[in-house]
Amino acid sequence: MRRLIALSSGLLTTLFLGLTSMAIAAPPDIDPGIAALQDRAGFSVLKSFKTPAEGVTGYVVETDDGKSGIVYGLGDYVFSGSLLDAQGNDLTRQYTVSQLPKPDYASVAKVLAQDPHLVSEGAEGAPEIYVFADPNCIFCHKFWQQTRGWVAAGKVQLHWIMVGFLKPSSAGYSAAIINAEDRVGALAAFKESFGQSGKTNGIAELDPIPADLKAALEKHSQWMAKLDFSGTPGLLFRGADGQWHGQTGVPRQDALAKALGIAE
Numbered sequence: 001m002r003r004l005i006a007l008s009s010g011l012l013t014t015l016f017l018g019l020t021s022m023a024i025a026a027p028p029d030i031d032p033g034i035a036a037l038q039d040r041a042g043f044s045v046l047k048s049f050k051t052p053a054e055g056v057t058g059y060v061v062e063t064d065d066g067k068s069g070i071v072y073g074l075g076d077y078v079f080s081g082s083l084l085d086a087q088g089n090d091l092t093r094q095y096t097v098s099q100l101p102k103p104d105y106a107s108v109a110k111v112l113a114q115d116p117h118l119v120s121e122g123a124e125g126a127p128e129i130y131v132f133a134d135p136n137c138i139f140c141h142k143f144w145q146q147t148r149g150w151v152a153a154g155k156v157q158l159h160w161i162m163v164g165f166l167k168p169s170s171a172g173y174s175a176a177i178i179n180a181e182d183r184v185g186a187l188a189a190f191k192e193s194f195g196q197s198g199k200t201n202g203i204a205e206l207d208p209i210p211a212d213l214k215a216a217l218e219k220h221s222q223w224m225a226k227l228d229f230s231g232t233p234g235l236l237f238r239g240a241d242g243q244w245h246g247q248t249g250v251p252r253q254d255a256l257a258k259a260l261g262i263a264e
Contacts, residue, residue, distance in 0.1 A: 031073030034059055048073075049099055052085065060099050067225045070095050103227045105244035109236055112223065117216045118161060119183040123154035127260040130159045132224045132234035135173035136166045140233045141194045143250045144187075155262045160187060163220045163232065172205030175213045179206055 030045060038044060038061070046060040046068070055074050062068045070092055071080045083091040112118070112130050133140035150156045162178055164171030173190060180186035180203070189202030206213070224234055229248045236246045240261030257263040 030059075031057060031075055031078070033076045033078040034071070034073040037078050046101065047099070049095070051083065051091065053083065056083070058083075058095055058099065060101070068100055068228075070099065100228075103246060105227065105236060105246050108223055108226055109238070109244050112159065112161065112236070115161070115216075115219075117178045117213075117220075118159045119177060119187050120157065120159045121184045122151045122157035124157060126154055126157045127262060128157045128159060128237065129260075130161055130236040132161045132163055132220065132227075132229055132232055132236075134163050134166045134170050134232045135177065135190055136170050137232045138195070139231075139250050141191060143233045143235075144191050146250065146253055150262070156260065161220050161223070162217065163224060164217055165221070166232075169205055171209060171214075171217055172207050173203065174217055175206040175209040176203050178216065179210075179213060 029048065034045060043061045043063045046062055049058045049060075051058050051072070053072075057073045059071050059073060060068060061071055069080070071078060072083060081092065083095075085091060109130065118130075131140070131143065133143075147156065147158060151158060162174035164174040177183055177186045177190065186203050191202075193202045209217075227234060227236060227246050229246065231248050233250065234246070234248050235251065235256075236244065237256075237260065238244050239259045245259065254263065
């Protein structure tokens with residue numbers, strides 16, 4: 001599974017590790033370093049929480065593209081990464097579980113259902129799976145191969161949500177797929193030549209990418225971040241229990257079949 005950087009530990013420390021007093025007045029409940037940095041680095045504070053470290057306050061922040069993470073304020077200073085206690089426990093890992101907002105799978109699924117740029121295949125009325133996929137992702141390719149039998153048998157309906165971040169060609173191929181008159185055919189043409197040397201990948205990159213398609217790909221990446229998918233494929237599906245579920249990576253086929261209620 002190829003990973004996206006949701007909010008890297010060096011993102012803030014590299015840029016502004018030693019913020020000192022600045023002209024921006026901090027609200028009384030936010031460290032002045034955090035208040036100054038959120039305007040310059042492009043993030044907003046969702047909430048704050050206490051830590052056992054003297055003077056250190058934890059903050060849940062969200063960047064402009066929807067990624068969330070944990071940073072810490074100590075007066076005029078801001079830092080991110082692992083916060084360890086004397087026993088070596090990673091408090092940041094614990095805060096990631098207890099403090100970060102949980103994805104609202106159902107609301108995102110409702111929005112995705114209206115997306116005009118989906119690559120949809122399979123039987124209408126069958127259990128739906130929204131799949132965030134990069135054309136150059138080998139694990140997305142494996143999931144595509146894994147689901148050919150299900151699609152042919154009408155057991156599922158897949159909605160491929162194309163993103164482009166793994167390689168320089170990813171965005172161009174994604175744009176070409178969603179721009180094709182036959183999107184399912186374009187995706188299949190790409191997949192059928194995936195990884196074969198001497199092949200042209202079945203389709204040509206779209207270059208330049210029209211503004212509307214570039215905006216669509218950016219929106220897909222934002223939704224992916226909202227769902228906390230750390231890489232591709234990212235799967236969003238409604239299970240046999242009636243609830244929406246999300247996971248990153250290629251699932252075991254039998255486990256997914258059971259979750260969807262299509263196991264024989």
